[in-house]
Amino acid sequence: MVKIGVFGVGHLGKFHLNNWKEIKNVEIVGFYDPNDDAAKEVSEKYQIPRFLDADLLMNACDAIDVVAPTNYHFEWCEKAIKKGKHVFVEKPLANTMQEAGQLVKLVEESGIKFQVGHVERFNPAFLAVKDRQLNPMFIEVHRLAQFNPRGTEVSVILDLMIHDIDIILSIVKSDVKSISASGVGVMTDTPDIANVRIEFNNGCVANLTSSRISMKKMRKIRLFQKDAYIGIDFLNKKSEIIKLKEARDSNVFTFDIETPSGKKTIAMDNPAVPEVNAIKKELEEFRDAILNNTKTIVSETDGYMAMDVAHQILAKIGNNVITR
Numbered sequence: 001m002v003k004i005g006v007f008g009v010g011h012l013g014k015f016h017l018n019n020w021k022e023i024k025n026v027e028i029v030g031f032y033d034p035n036d037d038a039a040k041e042v043s044e045k046y047q048i049p050r051f052l053d054a055d056l057l058m059n060a061c062d063a064i065d066v067v068a069p070t071n072y073h074f075e076w077c078e079k080a081i082k083k084g085k086h087v088f089v090e091k092p093l094a095n096t097m098q099e100a101g102q103l104v105k106l107v108e109e110s111g112i113k114f115q116v117g118h119v120e121r122f123n124p125a126f127l128a129v130k131d132r133q134l135n136p137m138f139i140e141v142h143r144l145a146q147f148n149p150r151g152t153e154v155s156v157i158l159d160l161m162i163h164d165i166d167i168i169l170s171i172v173k174s175d176v177k178s179i180s181a182s183g184v185g186v187m188t189d190t191p192d193i194a195n196v197r198i199e200f201n202n203g204c205v206a207n208l209t210s211s212r213i214s215m216k217k218m219r220k221i222r223l224f225q226k227d228a229y230i231g232i233d234f235l236n237k238k239s240e241i242i243k244l245k246e247a248r249d250s251n252v253f254t255f256d257i258e259t260p261s262g263k264k265t266i267a268m269d270n271p272a273v274p275e276v277n278a279i280k281k282e283l284e285e286f287r288d289a290i291l292n293n294t295k296t297i298v299s300e301t302d303g304y305m306a307m308d309v310a311h312q313i314l315a316k317i318g319n320n321v322i323t324r
Contacts, residue, residue: 004029016065032053100303100308104300122278138225157317181197194211196209219234
């Protein structure tokens with residue numbers, strides 16, 4: 001049994017509470033949130049104790065779940081790690097690279113389990129293809145959202161694009177060679193729309209576009225590699241693979257095309273997408289890492305690397321992250 005304390009019960013925090021209540025071998029000890037209105041609503045709806053002292057809640061738990069604005073991440077994570085508590089923290093890992101670096105160091109010294117909430121790693125569309133032979137040389141990403149004041153304390157890079165940065169870094173097994181970027185703040189003082197080009201040492205190039213001022217929603221990644229195209233639709237939870245037919249591709253739709261080197265047979269595959277609740281899945285994996293003493297799927301180092309690329313992008317655009 002893992003005793004969990006939830007820190008922050010705003011919009012996303014309530015999603016976490018709903019899922020924690022459904023996960024076996026977990027006991028929700030209580031929650032901490034300085035907002036009296038949010039706390040009253042949660043206490044009444046979920047019948048979960050509210051703690052007015054963060055230290056008391058941490059002391060009563062095995063692990064904490066930090067689902068609060070980014071500027072609270074470091075304070076609560078640092079305190080929990082020093083108490084020997086396991087930590088799940090929503091992305092981005094911290095507010096500054098200095099804070100992120102300190103957390104990585106503290107985790108290494110403590111030996112606790114630490115997971116960063118890059119939830120798209122658990123999106124069923126990604127789970128359907130992540131174990132295929134992914135070796136992209138060109139990646140195209142579009143993540144578009146309608147404007148929502150929630151989350152605008154940070155730029156679109158740290159709010160939305162960081163999801164795709166983490167996914168790309170998990171796929172491309174190479175160091176970043178160079179980054180170019182442009183962006184503009186339309187509704188806020190930080191970039192609300194941005195276009196980024198990331199080049200890797202192995203020759204892979206990734207083009208990313210993120211916007212939180214779009215009229216429509218889109219969350220797609222397209223991977224192009226030798227003899228194959230892989231499309232991942234995070235929003236509609238669909239995946240497709242189009243490639244040159246292999247002997248084992250007996251149960252997929254095929255068609256022939258003429259090329260300068262002769263006729264080629266193309267296979268189209270729509271991999272089975274598991275029925276998975278991504279938030280519940282990431283929380284279950286965190287629980288399992290604690291109970292089984294295994295590595296977390298999205299570690300503090302993963303969170304740091306995604307933040308590092310995001311901050312390089314911000315530097316290229318010429319904006320600094322606003323610290324509240």
